[in-house]
Amino acid sequence: MMKLYWKKAAALMLALSMVAAMAACGSNDASSSSSSSQSSQSSSAVESTPESSTGESSSQESSSEGESAPAGETSELAQKYADAITAARDDEMNEVMPIQTTLDAEKDAYLIEMLGFGPDDVEAAAISVSMINVKAYGVAVVKPAEGHEDVVKAGLEGFVEYQKKSFEQYLADQYEVAKAARVETLEDGTMILVMCEDQDTVYGGIVSALNG
CATH class of the missing domain: 1.20.5 (Single alpha-helices involved in coiled-coils or other helix-helix interfaces)
Structure with a gap:
């Protein structure tokens, strides 16, 4: 048990x-x-x-x-050039003929073709030109990039010649304006194109504003 x-x-x-x-x-x-x-x-x-x-x-x-800073931004020098053009013109021309201070290879292709130089050729520029063939008009203040002086000068002079040919058999008064155009180079290398009525007064006003 x-x-x-x-x-x-x-x-x-x-x-x-x-x-x-x-x-x-x-x-x-x-x-x-x-x-x-x-x-x-x-x-x-x-x-x-x-x-x-x-x-x-x-x-x-x-x-x-x-x-x-975004590409194509207006430089101080370009703005100075634009202000000089504005000061040399009357209110009416400043209103109807805008001033461009940048060049874009794609957006401004037609203008670049007209002028014969592009963004790589300039250090600074202020440009006001007629984009249609009814008026011989072009005012520009340009500082060429180093080594591109000949390209810019040839472009400005070529633009004048093109306008002369365009109006020679078309509008006699505009042909006279183109024929009297001035392309000058200042001591600091700045180049000025003035093709408009009373060009000498406008040219003098631009130079005076730049030196002021």
């Missing part, structure tokens, strides 16, 4: 030990899984940090680059 009792007690203790062992094992697995998950999340956070930092750096660089 006692022998049977101890067998049952031993079996019960063995069963309890197995249950306890299984519970402990399950707890360790859960702890291990939780630790592994936290480690994975931490690793992901560390790995993502450099990318975030790089993105912010790129954004800052892009912002810095965007602050640079």
